[in-house]
Amino acid sequence: MSNNIQITWATENDIPTILHFIKELAKYEKLEHEAIATAESMKKNLFGDRKFAEVIFLEESSKKVGFALFFHSFSTFLGAPGLYLEDLFVLPEYRGKGYGKKLLSTLAKIAVERECGRLEWSVLDWNQPAIDLYLSMGSKPMDEWTVHRVTGEALKNLAHQTI
Template sequence: MAEIRFADERDTETILRFIRALAEYEKLSDVCVADAESLRGSLFGIRPYAEVLLIEDANGPQGFALFFHNFSTFLAKPGLYLEDLFVDPAQRGKGYGKALLKRLAEIAVERGCGRLEWSVLDWNKPSIDFYLSLGAKPMDEWTIYRLEGDSLTGLARS
């Protein structure tokens, strides 16, 4: 039977392994520059920026969910934003992904959040079908914008 628990600093290498596997699955390994030191500081340092759930069975960790709080001004409530959800491909079909999302929903309700949100790549049909089967709705009218690298630095310095 699998169990879900919050990760701690000792899990940094495991989390990094899952992040790299997710980057490979999403064909984004070339932009994945995370390392153990920066991940440890961001997740378990003086000001943690995100939280991680691990799902484990008798053979060890099989997947993770990395999430953080956001805020809805329209609801005047916090929300949870799921940044990454990944289950080892050999372990898929066992309900681990659903179990992680269920636990996230429980956390959102316990913390008084108004919603749980995430993004999915438009080509990732298996994940999209999975999310739809849980009752998730796509936010088709919204487009995500991003500033990074030189654009981010340039705006900050302008």
């Protein structure tokens, strides 16, 4: 790993860069149609009165080449907070240098400092390079769990249901 790398925290001025990384990740995951975040939504939700998530960057020679977006979760079983990694992305030309590991290691350090009981994330089942990286770092797949999601009209319908 290069000596010219550092981890930095995102600021409001980084919103265009955050959106760029999100769009590049969506392209990689073949989910471009789902990437509808805007500068306004990111400003409100990352830097507004109520911050819903945080972003760190990995920089090489002052160039942002990777990012991680994460937020707090809570484990009732542990009775402790956790960190949930929503997105991690390293630009393709910078992969293979240990930068993904550095971002994950930094998140683990943040989790320990904040007295979190766990660091969790999801990975697409076809993304073998990411799966291999995560397993090499000691992660354990939660095969017995299935993620469920409600979005769009189904979310609105659920919000208006009564007994």
